Amino acid sequence: MPKAYVFSRFGGPETESFADLPRPVPGAGQLLVAVRAAGVNPVDWKRRTGYVQANAPAVELPAVLGGEVAGVVEQVGDGVEGYAVGDAVFGNPLTGGYAEYTLLPVASTAHKPAGVSWADAATLPVAVATAYDGVQQLDLPAGSTLLINGVGGGVGSAAAQIATHRGLRVVGTASAAKKEFVESLGVVHVESGPGVADRVRAAAPEGVDAVFDLVGGDSLEEVAALLADPATLISGPDKVNVVKLGGSTVARKRNTEVLDAVAQLVAEGALDPFVTRTFPFEQAGQALRTVEEGHTRGKVVIEVSR
Incomplete structure (x- = not known):
């Protein structure tokens, strides 16, 4: 059976392990992606x-880690239009990203441009799309x-790259x-730090x-x-x-239109996701430790060999 990297209960790194899980089956409006x-x-x-x-579905354990992927369509669910087996895609998975196979909902999936690497595409659905939504909102x-x-x-x-591309002056x-x-x-x-204003x-x-x-x-x-x-104030982390x-939270759209837009920026060279470290799938735990312990600058990506 295909492998996935999961956590079996809530807690620390000791809850993580590889598991053999059945290959997901795409339902209506879904794609099975390698x-x-x-x-x-x-x-x-x-x-x-x-x-x-907020508004996140309840977690069923064991749960596969990871919220953004890029891969190849293996099977198309009922009612899906615009995607076919063999297409290169990226998006927010329904069944976790640290896996050999996952399901993508077509509503939050986009085609990967040929000029965008797998690693770069896999970093766009969470942080980069949030940045795009925020700049758009303002x-x-x-x-x-x-x-x-x-x-x-x-x-x-x-957000800085997107804003400067739009002709804004950015102070950070x-x-x-x-x-x-x-x-x-x-x-x-x-x-x-204190006194920043x-x-x-x-x-x-x-x-x-x-x-x-x-x-x-x-x-x-x-x-x-x-x-x-x-x-004219928005915040991602501090919703209260x-x-x-008097401001607002970042209104996330999580749709194909946003993913297409950020991928095009990468393809044009206007946006660099700054992938600084990659790990093979077999080192998924080490990749997560790198992010959890704050030992890297830029994006970390897990690569699944085929």
Whole structure:
């Protein structure tokens, strides 16, 4: 039977193991995909600990890890149009991504452009698509100044590239250690930490038109004070405080249109997902440890050999 990397109960890394699972069968509106690459994200290990996202379905154990994949269509479910066996696709799996086979719902699946690698495609459905949704939601005109609070992470670096591609000036907060990386994105770096609002004012004396927050907590409250209109504040991680401050959460669309858009940006060379480490499927646990322990910059991908 096909292999998958699962967690059998909520807890730490000791709950993880490889398992032989039946090959999934696609239902109506679904694709069976032979996985070529799977993105690794912090939400993967958080889900293993028992962290539950809003509106997320209940977890059935053992559960396959991973929320984004790229691969080849092996079987097409009833009612599916626009996809055929052999197509290269990517999206958000229904049955986990750290696996030899998984199911993709066509509503959140897209064709992989030929010029986009398997590894790059596998990193687009979570962090990059979140970044795209946030920038779209703010809908700032060219020439506006966007502050990205926490620009050094996966969502932040993607949002910066998408924003600059649209003609926005981007100011971003990140640690001093990430200054060189942040500036390589064409972003004005501001060191994070207490007093960050004053440092942003010094870096952008004309003010900022919107804030895309990826940190939350006290940092969110401090940068929110920079805005004349709190409606131009959005946050990914802090869904409670952003609303109290008059802003909004990032409205995720999770659809083919967004996936097509971000893949096209990669194909055009306007967006780099920054895949910095890849691991063979047999080292799926090590790949997740790398993300969980914070030992890497950029995206980590698991590659499944065929």
